[in-house]
Amino acid sequence: MIEIGFGPQVVGDLTAGGSREWLLTDGCGGYAMGTVSGLRTRRYHALLVVAGATPAARHAGLVALDPVVTLASGAQVRLATHEWASGAVDPRGHELLERFDLIEGVPRWRWRIGDTVLEREIAMTHGRPGVAVVHRLIAGGPVKLALDALCTWRDAHGERYADGPPPRVIPTADGATVEQAYRLAGPGWTPTGQWWRGAHHREEAERGLHPQEDLWHAGRFGGSLEAPGDTLDVLAWARDLDDRPAPAASVVDGARERNRAVVAAARPADAVDATLALAADAFIVRTATGPDVVAGYPWFGAWSRDTMTSYEGLFLCTGRADEGRELLRAYTATLSEGMLANTADTGSVEYNTCDATLWYLHAVERHVALTGDTDLAAELLPALRGVVDAHLAGTRYGIRVDPADGLITQGAAGEALTWMDARVYGVPVTPRLGKPVEVNALWVNGLAGVVALARRTGQDPGGAPTALARALDTFRLRYPAPTGWLYDVLDGPGGNDLALRPNQLLAWSLPHAPLEPDPAVLGTIGAALMTPLGPRSLAPDSAGYEPRHRGGPAQRDAAYHQGTVWPWLVGPYASAVKRLGTEIHVLFGGIESHLREFGLASVSETADGLAPHVATGCPFQAWSVAEALRARRF
Template sequence: MPIIFGPHGCGSSTREWLVTDGTGGFATGTVPGLRTRRYHSILTVTDPGTATRHTALASLDLTVTLPSGAKVALHTHEWASGAVAPHGDLYLETFALLDGVPRWRWRIGDVVIERELAMRHGHPSVGVTHRVISASGPVGLAVAAMCTWRDAHGERHAAGPALRTEQTADGVIVERAYRIAGPGWQPGGEWHLGAYAREEAARGLPAVEDLWHVGTYFQRLNPGESMEISAWAGDLGLRPPPASAVVLDARARARELVTRAKADETLLLAADQFVVRTPDGPDVVAGYPWFGSYLGDTMTAYEGLFLDTGRADEGRELLLARTAKASGVWAEPDGPWAPRDSPDAPLWLVHAVDRHVRRTGDSDLAAELIEPLGRLLAQRLGGGGPLDLDPGDGLLRLGHAGSWMNGFTEDGPVTPRIGKPVEINALWVNALAAMAGLHVEAGLDDSSLRDRHARARESFLARFPAPEGWLYDVIEGPPSAYPLGAGSHHDDPTLRPNQLLAWSLPHAPMRGLPALEALRHIGASLLTPLGLRTLAPTEYGYQGTHRGDRDERDIAYHQGTVWPWLIGPYADACAAAGLPTDGLLTGLRAHLTEWGAGSVSETADGDPPHRATGSPFSARSVAELLRAEQRYEP
C-alpha cells in the first residue's frame, strides 16, 4: 500500500524520505522539503573505491509562475538568522511514496504541480520530473540548482575555495565530479549564505553551511506537460536515460521485487535500500544517512534482508565474500566500508551462514565455509582480538570495554562489557552448535565441536542464572569496570535485553528451559511499542531520552534508549517459551509512517511517547521487523 500524507502530515519536518541508487549513494530530505540535516540532498554519491560519500546537489528549488503572472515559491529553507523562508511547504497538498518513489503535489488554487524523484539503480544518477497536473493556462516552472561538493559529514562555506563549474548547453558540470542537465538553462553564480540544519544543531554538531546557486532551469508548460532534470556522477559524458524513464524503471523494479517475495511490500522496499553492490560484491549499509557497512550489523540483519526477501543468491555471494575478508576485521579496516567491528561480529557471521544453509539446503556452501569459519573463530579466540576462550569453563571473556553496546565518552565506556557478557556467550554456544551442524550438512563430523558445545552450554546454564529471576548481564567482571550501582558486583545482574539471545537463537543455551519469569521481567521493564529498552527504568543510570550533543547521546545510547531491532529476539524468545506474540509488532508497523517514511528508525527514547532518534533508516530495525512479521504475523 502507498504511504500518503495530507496537508497536515506534509508540514512535519521530522518526517523524512529516502531513495537509494544501489551503490551506497542516495537522495534524502524531509517531506516538506526543509533541509534539517547536513545529509539532505537530491544527490549524494559514493566513491566505489573508498566508499566515502560526497554531497553534490543540495536542492532543486521550485518556483511557479501562475497564469496570472504571480510567482509562488514552492521550496523552503531555514537560515542561521532563525528565519524559515520561503514557505513553499504551505502549498503541499499531498506527499506519497508509490512503489518507493516519492511524489509531492502542490496546490495554488486551481494550479496543481507534481514532482517525482527516483535514482537509477546501479548508477550514481537521479532523475526529477515536474508535471503540471491542472491549471487554467500555461504556467512557468523555474528550478534553481543549489549545489555544493563536500564530504557528506561536513560543510562547505563561501570563505573557502570557490566551487569550480563548467557550463554546458543544458546545464553545468560541478567540480568535474557531477553534472546537471535540463531545459531552459540559465547560468547563475552566487552564494546563499547561512543555510541552517536544525537536526545537526540538536546533535551538537556544526549546523551552518553555504550553498552555491549554480543556475536555474526554466520551462513554460501547459497542463499535462512535464519538465525533466537529471543529475549524475561517474562518466559525465554518458547521459543517463530521461528522468521520466528513471522514475518508470524504479517503479517497475519495485514491483518486480514485490512479486518475487511474499514479504510485506513496504518492508520489502525498505529492506532493498540497504542492499548495495560494491566492486567486491553485495554489501549492506547499516543505516542512512550516515552509517557505512559493519560486519556485525550486516549479519544480524542477514536473514531478514536476504532470506525473507527472495535474495538468497545475493546473500550467498555476500557470505562467501565477507567470510573471506573477515580475517582482517581486527587488524585492519574490514574493506572500504567499515572500520573495526564489534567483538560479536564473527559469531553473527556463523549464525547467518547457519540460517542460510538451514533455510536453503545449500550443503555446498556449508562445505565451502566450514574451514574458513573455523579458522576465523580460532583466530578471534587466540589473541587476535578482544575475545579469549576460558579453558576452565569453555566460555568467552571480553578483554576490553566495548561490544555492540559501544558508547564512549572522554571518561571511558558508558556500558563496560569486560568479563563474560551474556550475549557473546549465548552467541558462542549457538555458534558451536551451528558449526557442528554445518559439518554434518557437508557430510563430515566433528565430535570435538559437539563436546565443546556441550561443555560451554553446561557452563552457561550453571553460571548465568541470577537470583533476581533473570540472567546476569556480565559475569566475572572486574569491579573496577562496573563503578555504578548494581554494576559494582563481580557478577552484574543489571536488567538489560542482551540475555534474550540465550532463548531466541536457534541453538540458544536456554532453549527448552523455563523462561516465563525472566521474560515477564523483561517484558514488564524493557518492552515498548517500538522495541526494547537497553536498560530498565528502575536501574541506576537509566536515561529516558536520547538527545543532546555526542557525549549526551552516547551516555544514553545503551542506558535506556529503545532499539527496534531487539523486537526480533524478544518475539523469538517468547515463541520458544510458548508465550503469545500477538500485537508485539503493532507499534512498529505504525512507526513506518512516523519518521523515516516507509522505514524503521535505529533507536527511540526510552520514555514515552518514545520519539524516534538516531538514524531514520536502519537495516537491523527493518530486517528484524520484516523477519518477525514473516514468522509471527503471516
C-alpha cells in the first residue's frame, strides 16, 4: 500500500490536518472517523458510530477519548483538540502532535511533550460494532494518563443538547454502559457526569447545516505508564454488551492481519492497486439479508444504482466473487415489474431509477464473464429475461421501450430517474426526460449481455436479440450530434439535448458498447471535461455551469450535476480511451495523489469543477474507489 503520513506542519495546522480524514469500518455499516489533527469537524466524527436495521440507520455513541498526561513534575498536558461555538480552540493538543501515520489501514498518532512521546492506535472489530483504542508510552516516563470519555447517543445526522436529559450512564466493574446501547471498558474508571456545551463542527457550518452540539463527559479512565512500552487500553462496543471483544491490542493486531489478507486476496499489481483494494473493503458490509454495499461514508447507506455500478470493482477486482454471487441473488429477489429496488437511506423500498436495473444486468454479465459461473447465469437468466420483457412492455415512471425506435424513454413529472437525480426544494435540477444517452448505452449493453448469457447456458434469450438489433441500429443513427459529440438526451420536452456531459462515455466504455471509440470525439470530451480527479458533469462553457460545489444544501444540490467533478467517471473515460490503444495510467495521477489529500487512502464522491478541484461530498465513496480500481485493472 502507499505510504501515508504527515508531520507537524500538517497535523499541527487545523486547516491542513482538519481537512484530511481517516475512516475505520466494522463490516456492519458502522464506523469510526475523524481528522489527522484530532479536531472533530463533522457531526459524524466519533470513535463508535453504530449501524441499525440498515447501514444508513446509524447512531453516534462514543464521541472521543481525550488524553490528559500528568508528567513527573506534576504538570498536566491535555492532548485533545476541540473547537467551540465561541470560536475558541481548547485544548490545543494538535500543536503537540509529532506525526500521524496510516499503517496497513490502522491510524496512529504520536504526541511529543519534551522528551515524553505518547502513541495512540485505533482499530475496529469486524463483524460487530466495536472499537479499540490503545495508548502506548514510546519514550520518557513515568507519566499518568487519563482519558476523558465524551459520549452521546443520537442519530448520526443530528445533534443532542443539554436542554434535554443527559445520556443514562450505568457503572460496571470496569467502565460503564451508556443508554443501554453501548459499553465502555478500561482501567481506572471514575464516573463524572457533566455537559460540555457548544462543540463546533466547522464542516457542518460550511455545508449550511447546524454546526453545534453538546457532549456528555461520562467519566474518566486512568492509569500509570511507567516505562516505554507500557499501554493503557480502552474498548467500546454495542450489541451483546456482556460479550466483551478481544483485548484492545489484539483487536489492533487482528485489524492489521485482516487488512493484509484483504489486500492479498485482491492480488494487487502495485501499491496504488493495494490501497484501492483495501479502500473497497470499507464499503462491503454484511446485513441481516446478506452482503450489501454502503454507497459512501459518512452519510450514505445502500443504493442499488451505486451497488451495481460499483459491483465489478468492489467484488470482482478484489477476489470476493463468492460474496458478490450472494449479493446478486439477493438483489434479484427485489425485482418487481422488471425493476430493481432502490432502497433509500430512509429504509423505505422504492423503484425510482431508470438505470439501476440496467447496471444490474451489466453486473450479472460481468460476474459470469470473469468467473465462468454458468450455474448463476442459468439461475438468474429467467429474471433477466423478465427485465427485458418489462421494459419492452413498459413499467413504472414512464420507463419503456419506444416502439418507434427501440430506445428506452423515461420520465414522470417531478421525478429525476437517472444518476443525475439532485433536487432543490423537491424540484429536479436535471430531470432529463426522454432518452438519456447512458441509459440507452446500458440498454444495448444489457441486451447483449442477456444474449451472451443465454448462449453460455443454452437457454432461450427471449426477446433480447431482436430488441438488441433494433436498439443498436437506432443508437448509432440517432445519438451522434452535428457538434461532434453525442446528444445527452433524445426526444426530451425541448427536443434533443446537446449539452456536453460525460454520460455519453458509456457509449464507448461498456463491454458491449454500441459505438467504436472515435479519437476526435473523445479528444473533444477530454479537453472540455477532464480534470485531475475525473470528468466534470457539464462543460464549463455550457449554460447553467456551476464551478463550485459549495454552500448550503440547495446551493450544493443545484451544482451537483452542473459542472461538479465526479471521480467515478474516470473509469468510463479510461475504458473508452483504452479501446483506442491509449496508455491510461496517466489518467490516474490526480487520483493517486488524492489518496493522501481528503478521505485518506480512498476517493471522494465529488470535487469542484474549478481548479484546484477541491474535494467535496463524501470523503469515502464506493463507486469512486470501485471504478478507479476496475479501470486500472482492465
